[in-house]
Amino acid sequence: MDDDFKQYRLPDDDNGSWILSTISRIGLDEFTEQESKVTAALDKLKPGKFYDLHDLPEEKREMFIRLSCLYIRSHPEVAFSNDYSRIEKLKTV
Incomplete structure (x- = not known):
């Protein structure tokens, strides 16, 4: 199993092209629903805790990581x- 998920990261210079191509592929309603689920999951994350992305089904991993990049x-x-491979909420001092 490949433990490196960097290939799913949203490039810093993307400028919205991934969003537009994804919406044209899956539709605005599906995109909005997926984005809402990722936002809710990340909003619920407690400081010092993390999600292990190995726990995500492989077919959902790329979308989750790219939407998380937008959230971040x-x-x-x-x-x-x-x-x-992990996304965490940092502890604030």
Whole structure:
């Protein structure tokens, strides 16, 4: 099993092209529903806790990671591990 999920990361210079192509592929309603689920999951994450992305079904991993990248842009307290196999809410001091 490949433990490195960096290939699913949303490039910093994406500028919305992934969002547009995904919406055209799956539809706006499905995209919005998936984004809402990821946002809710990350909002519920407690400081110092993490999600192990190995626990996600493989077919959901890329979407979760890319939507999480969007979430992190406005939530700097949430971060991926270096290999993108975990996402955690950092403890604030």
